[in-house]
Amino acid sequence: MKKMTLISLIAFGSLSMIGTASASDAVCGLDNGLLATGESIKVGGIYGNAAPGDFSAATDAAGAYFKCVNENGGIHGRPIEYMVENDQWNPELAAQAAAKLVDDEAVVAMVGNSSFVEMSVNAPMYAENGIMAMASGCAVSECFESSNIVSTNQGPLSSSVGAAIYAIEELGATNISCIGMAIPSVGNWSCGAVQSYMESKGLNASFVLLNPAAPDVNSALLEAMASGADSMLVNLPAGLGIAFLNAAEEQGIADAYSWTSSTPLYDASVPKALGSYWSGKLFISAELTTIDGAGPDNQNWLKVMDAYANADDPRDTFAQSGYLSAKYFVKTMNQMAPEKVNDRAAVTEAIQGINGYTSDLMCGPYYVGKADRHMPNHAGMIVEVRDEAFHVVRDCFEYDGPYFQPILEAEKALGLR
């Protein structure tokens, strides 16, 4: 749709008016209104945009924020040169992009990464080169269980556990069927965590896995129905998730079960695609604050997007996540000694030292630390699909369960608890 809008805008000749940076009241970096000059600091980012999905929202938002920073004092007065690469969901292109950014261009850090193919391919490479990736769109376990990647978003595991908690506490679920993708590091990993959470509470859960390319979602639905569950947790990418809910609508079983979903369905187009049938019946776990959240940081994000991003760049959870990663990166860099900002090892050290950053975009504090796994974002909110829109039904709450135990221990050690 993005491009269609663009094309029609060009047709009406009104493009020149949109997207020009004006003296907006967005707050970025040092916020001194001075244009950054001198030798630039190179920062990289990798996103995926090809059929079947466009995940460029995070790098778009990070880019917008960096542009704003460059007009507001940069990093100790020096501009950021943000270099983004598209991996087109191709593992080889992902490795090539990382080689270009990390080896050839010698970027000091990666910010806003949002391709899940890239994460699993490049995680060892980042560790080897001692570079940190402040990602914004982790979706596979490799991304969270890696020493050199830290993501602002929650990913399928946290988000599904959050949905399960809501299903138990508010919808009275005692037996959940988690419908995930048949990929070990996605479906089995996240639905497995839901299952162990349910078992830790003395309840039941099972999971049904769907092959990503399968045309048939009906038999997965039947399998979930046969499992004896009283609650369904849809943990699928948006397109497949909609197909699954369509099949459920066809069977007319929305009222026979309670329905929750992980974050992918928290997308502006979803309520309309689902239609009136699902109104008031589906509860979705949101990873960050809602798009229209009233908090100052969320409002600032919207201002940055309006002033520095293209009019057609999406304003979604990934864009929030990209903004937040970029913001924390700039904050960290500005706290470093000015002569060190071009030294990758020093930058990595500084990022690893991030502790207790807060924002109204995220429910909990953000931190990095030196660890084999990073999952700072494990508290979220729940929204309901009603009347073709989202409505918050539960504000920020912490997730718990066996998977989060070691993370909570680590937070204690960092003095966050």
Added chain:
Amino acid sequence: MVKRTLTLLMLAALLLGVCSFLGWGKPPKVVGLFVVSGMAVGSLYALGGIGLVVLYRATGVLNLSNGAIGALGVMVAWQLQQWQIPETATWIIGIAVTTLMALTYGRLIAPGLAWRDPVVKAVATLGFALIVLGITAFAWEDDIRKFSLPSDKIAYTLLELRITLTRVIVVLSALVIVIAVWFYLSKTRTGLNMRALADNRDISALIGIPIVKTETIAWGISGLIAGFTGLMFGDLVRLEPFVITFMVIPAISAAICGQLRNLGAVLIAGLCIGIIESMMTLSPVLKSVRPMAPFVIAILVLMWVQRGRTNYFAGN
């Protein structure tokens, strides 16, 4: 005839065997649910396969771009619906766009490849598929969309499973297409021309069959079917061009089971594949590899069909 019946019998035996193996010990109600659900999916394979075979029989081209042009058609229809154009008009325009794409290829590109290896002809359509997929994906950037037909709202209950009218339409239309094409090929002049053309293009040309006209009609018909299939896939599978484009690969397996010739067999094979795929859900071991069903069945059928042949005189 005897051989064909034998093949069908063997397919039926395979179906029964697999189903009773998978469904053993399960309540008949559950088995019934999965069988009906499988037929719903199988009819999609069948429809895709029929579209491929109709064109292959007439022109010798296995059109891998069927899915891509169908996807373009359904996206156009969806877009028009967003612009508040009456639904019936959007379907007609969607199918018209698809037909136009098929005709474009059939008139402009296919004749240049007429004398090439059938595999090369098939591979060339992949090039066309990429172009169409690229255009579609560029025009409609990745987003969540839903294409629905009024028939989605009407449902019937069969063996305790609710079946929407859309799914009934898919099965019935597959059947209608099979009968109509059979009638067309065997009872009309152009149908006869098509059969001649498919058998031997050179000789057909020599005896004065209007090749261009006949082929254009064949491409047009196949475009119509592809457009209709696209609308159905957009509604019943997912409104994602990438997914619809590559649905053509499992559809080939249904076409293979009909030996790229026999439309009735394609229909039955498509349904059988769907049922077996759906029944595989009942097996804890096999359920994760369910989508393999079309491919494995196609290979088994091909090997069965070729069983009488010696290893020395390979043929088509």
Added chain:
Amino acid sequence: MLALLVFIFIPVLAGGQWVKIFISTGCFILAAAGVAFMYARLGMVSLGQIALMGIGGWVMLRMNHAFDLPFEINLAVAGAVTLVFGWLLAMPALKMRGLYLALITLMAAGGLEVIFSTFRFPNGGEGFWGVMPSVADPFRRPTLASSDADYLRYIILAIVVGFLIIELHMRTAPGRAWAMIRRSEAAAYASGVNVVYYKAWAFGLAGFLAGISGGLLAGGLGLLDPATFRASESIMLFALMIVGGSRGWLGVLIAAALYRIVPALFNDWGIDADISLIIFGAALLHAIITAPNGLSGQLIDLFSKESKRT
């Protein structure tokens, strides 16, 4: 000569990104060589080559994470296992040719695609499938070639060896048998050629090359992703082989370059992935229509005309 020059200079001159691009191109040259010789020498079409590569890559990773053996032994096992799979594929294929053969290999590729995407590639986890939900364990490259540049040299060497193996086959008994089979299987049989044996041999050789190239690709990245081995990619490789020209090594080089270098270039120039799909499709169609002998055929014709004129 050319190989020697490439061997010395490319790894030195190219940056990190281009070394990676050439590494994956190199792997696909070997795979394409397998498809090309099957098509040119026997008229047999394989639309399953990339899926076979996936098997090679899977075995390579499995060996690497299970045992502490050197790279070359793992590679040999990967090649051997894929060779066996090539034979398996040959069994039904022996009775068919043309489109049916192509389709049966495509069906096999479709089935393997499902297996790869369901079970993924080993990354150091437990059990037979060896997948763990965490960052992959390190991959051991050959001791002589642990850096990217050296690894590229290693691959170039492997390509030369691969081409030599094919050439050797052409000039000895199998080559003569294949030529006869291509003409007429009945005639070949009548003149005492063991048709089954030599056809299976050809499948085995193509499978072996696919296995080696899959193993080398695994070494290039240290891990593999199922997206690389989709059934549609196998069709694509065959299509590009037709574009490049199936006779001779030049066509194979062109095919692999189109398959890996051109998309990387487009991506590097920032061309939208959808637009590059359109360009790619159009170029593919154009080349198939206008160059029946492939681009390499056109190039060779061009050069021979030039040399006649002077």
